[in-house]
Amino acid sequence: MRFNLPFRKARPDTVNHAGAAAFTLSPALELYAAVATTALADQFYETADTRLTRLRELVARCEPRFVAQLAVYARERMHLRSVPLVLAVELTRRHCGDSLVSRLVARIVQRPDEITELLAFYTQANQRTGRKTLNRLSKQVQKGLAQSFNRFDGYQLAKYDRAGAVRLRDALFLVHPAAKNAEQQALFNHLVAGTLPTPYTWETELSALGQVTYATPAERTAAFRQKWTELIGSGKLGYMALLRNLRNILEADVSAETMVEVCAALADRFAVARSKQLPFRFLAAYREVKALHGGHVSAVLAALEDAISHSAANLRGFGPDTRVVIACDVSGSMQQPVSPRSKVLLYDVGLVLGMLLQSRCQHVVAGMFGNTWKRLSLPRGPVLRNVDEFYRREGEVGYSTNGYLVIEDLKRRREVVDKVLVFTDCQLWNSAPFGTSIAKEWADYRRTVAPQARLYLFDLAGHGTAPLDVRAEDGVALIAGWSDKVFDVLAALENGGSALTEIESIDF
Structure with missing residues (x-):
């Protein structure tokens, strides 16, 4: 990766949700960002249905193999459950002629309830309801689910046999998995008859206790x-x-x-x-x-x-000589829960990831931005306590999205740094009455102060745009997600790859 090429002025080609000039991402990069940051729940700028529609459109614009690799990456590396199933179903609608879909389904379905969730989304995606759609189930999906059924034991089937639009019993009739042996056939018979023994789980134990007077x-x-x-x-x-x-x-x-x-x-x-x-x-x-x-x-x-x-023990940070700036967006749009049932906000995710990285760096400046940019000097050790300290003080900088101030401050100080890491929803705009932007400030900073500096945008929302042109020659890269696996992507970028290198390395 070459970061020291002459500055090339790029022009924004769209606007973000805040109405500010922005840059579009490639379909593959946009799909990766959307997948890595979705709980398929309403967000500040985008409803769950809107996100789902965009995911489906992006799948159609990407290579099938990349979509399959991304689904595996999301399930196995980022530990997401629902969105890999969405990618698999959409791939079923777009791709045929080989075993790609069946292999994908068999690999990403890792719990019995994911069989029924996949089938429920399959009916929704095909705009029909119930058996009418499922009776015409894709042969590749059927084959992949059959392999999945063969992996589960009686405890797992009983634990995840839950009420819903599709039950595991229905899925068994649709998929027709061939039992591996007589013991498994007996298990399937119990599933059909509804006679699987109630599993010993903490949920069932506490539920039973709660029924007592x-x-x-x-x-x-x-x-x-x-x-x-x-x-x-x-x-x-x-x-x-x-x-x-x-x-x-x-x-x-x-x-x-x-x-x-x-x-x-x-x-x-x-x-x-x-x-x-x-x-x-x-x-x-x-x-x-x-x-x-x-x-x-x-x-x-x-x-x-x-x-x-x-x-964070295996998190690859930077050496003692690498000068790092960690900037956390605490704007109003970051005060959004990651899912309807969660008390954790996107803002919290950014702070946790930022403080994890700080714990692995020797030479680091950390701070938060809203209307203003403020540096906070905190000890390297206690990650969660540092997050709470940021949270306690976030009102001190206001709730706008003036990310350009991070770079403007470096330029004003003539401070040379190697890495600037911004944890944000990428919906930056300038609330001041003059017309600068983070893109302009970054270009000026690299040209006049630190030509080798690199800027990493950690996209926590996946809305499909970036406030800068994401180009290696401009020293800018985008990384997406809520998992510590974002730092594997960072390592790939540092080693000359791209944000998609980790995904494309999936053996599939």
């Missing part, structure tokens, strides 16, 4: 305390379930010995690696626990800091 609140608390103690001691409470139920466990007032087990499980580096949690999940848990006042709260907060530090 208790004489006093104290009796109820004691029953839940005993159940949480049993679940934690059994080792059958998964990492995500533990993370999401920390408040419930603390409020049940379990014993000190049990809380020692909880903290050890949270901070276990191998458990963190296996759990594949998105970084912002640790922040959500941290905030839930921080609101409590029990004696074990400080220990749990420390365990969560250890956990997120383990999640």
Whole structure:
């Protein structure tokens, strides 16, 4: 990748959602950004239906193999569930003649409920309802789902056999998987008959406890305390379930010995690696626990800091001589939840990713921008505590999107840096009465102060435009997503690849 070519003035060719001049992305880059940042839920500038329509249009404009690789990347590296299924169904509508779709379906369907979710979206995508569409199910989808069925055991099928437009029983009749042996055939027969045994899960155990009538609140608390103690001691409470139920466990007032087990499980580096949690999940848990006042709260907060530090253990940062600026967008459009049921905002995701990267860099300036740009000097160690400090102070800079101020400040100081990393929804505009922009300021900065500098836009919303021309020769690249895997893309860019290198390296 060459970043030191002569400056070439590029002209914006569109406007963003804020009405500011912007640059369009290539179809492949736009699809990657849209996929990496979607929960298929309404966002500040875009409804879920609008995003889904755009995904479908972009699939039609991209090479089928790239779409398949992106679906695998989203499922296996970014741990997304719904959007890879959307890509697979859309590919079914656009591509035929080989086994690409069946291999894709077999690879991305990793839980039994993803079989029924894929079939439900298949009916929606084909604009029909129920059996009429499913009776004409694509042979390639059928073949891929049959392979998926053969991977699941009785516990998995029972756990994910949920009510919905399509049940697992319906899917079995549609797909007709050939049982591997007599034991699996018996399992399929139980699924058809509805006689699969109820699985032992924390959900079923607590649900059963919740149906009991208790004489006093104290009796109820004691029953839940005993159940949480049993679940934690059994080792059958998964990492995500533990993370999401920390408040419930603390409020049940379990014993000190049990809380020692909880903290050890949270901070276990191998458990963190296996759990594949998105970084912002640790922040959500941290905030839930921080609101409590029990004696074990400080220990749990420390365990969560250890956990997120383990999640960043293999993150490739920059060496001690690399001068880095991390700028976090705290504008109004970033105050948007990542999904309808989440308390985590896009703004939070940007802060978590920014502080994770800061924890891996030696020479770093971090700050936030809105109406103004403010640098904040924070210690490198505590990622979650630093995020909360940013959150506490975000009102100090206002809620506009004046990202150009980050670069203008560097230019004014004549400060030479190597990397500028901006965590944003890319919908930047200038609220000041004069006509500068981040594109103009960046071009001037590279020409007059730091010709070798590189600017990385971390797109957290995937709206399809960028505030600068994303060109290697201009020192600009775009990376998208909410996962720590964005830093693998950063490493690929640093090693001469493109934002799509990680995707195109998928063996498929």
